[in-house]
Amino acid sequence: MKTPREILFERHQAAQPKLDRIRRRALSLGLSREPGAGLVCLWQRLIWPCRRAWAGLAAIWVLLLALNAGMRDSSRASLPARLAPERAAAQTLFQQRRLLAELLEAAAPPPTERPRPVARPRSQRTLNWRAC
């Protein structure tokens, strides 16, 4: 009496040498590094086991970027409205400065003419000095 396993294994015993060859070939092919194998390995070891956590982080980043873009658009739209009071204040300040300048001009005395020095001969200038 035999178990089904024993019957099946005996039946295929002749395939053993071929399987040994296949095993050696699979070892050389399976363990050799392919181009891109590093990325696959990284994916399998780092990303795939925690794929839900990575997907959650990615979703949060997308949400933050979307919020940021939305806020930038809204701030651009409200810029003219925010600048209107500043313009009015600047205009008022400009007017006040002009008024002040006008007032200062009005209060200032007219410029007096300085007496022009009388032209004298060079020899007389020396004499005056000696007299002092």
Next chain:
Amino acid sequence: MLIVAEPEQLPVPEARAGDPSAWDTLFRRYQMALYVFVFELVRDEQASLDIVQESFINAARHLGSLREDSKFGSWLFGIAHQKCLQQWRKQTRRENALEELSALPPESGEGPDELLVRQEQEAEFLALLNRLPMPQRAVLLLHFVEDFSLEDIAAVTGTALGTVKSRLHYAKKALRKLIEEYEDSP
């Protein structure tokens, strides 16, 4: 005295580290069982050898996707089973299969080692195995060849546990009937 078999220690952690001798040990351990399983499904020697080799290569390249080291065997058989299905779909010949049996709950009290086949019945046993529909044959082979648990067989074949129980029940029933008929005959 109850003797409980210790779980098999396989060098899966060493294989994860890329140790070639660990891979050699793993492949040696499973090469014949995997070949028997594949051959009895696809019935073509060259195709079976190709599937075994591709399964080994895939296992070596994608071991990172295996979560539990203790499930290495069922994981490897799952890879091979997928390739058998692809091969099976390619084959144009139609097998003279038995009718798909209806899904009824299995009988209680069945043990995995109940079936023993006499030497005179071996050829008939193999012929009957070949006449079973592929899903039942796959379940029965996984049960006979590696004595996988029902949960492992469900994982390998990608079917529900109830379906596995049903398929295994009817496949074993068909085999048992064959054996009983032989014993009753003069």
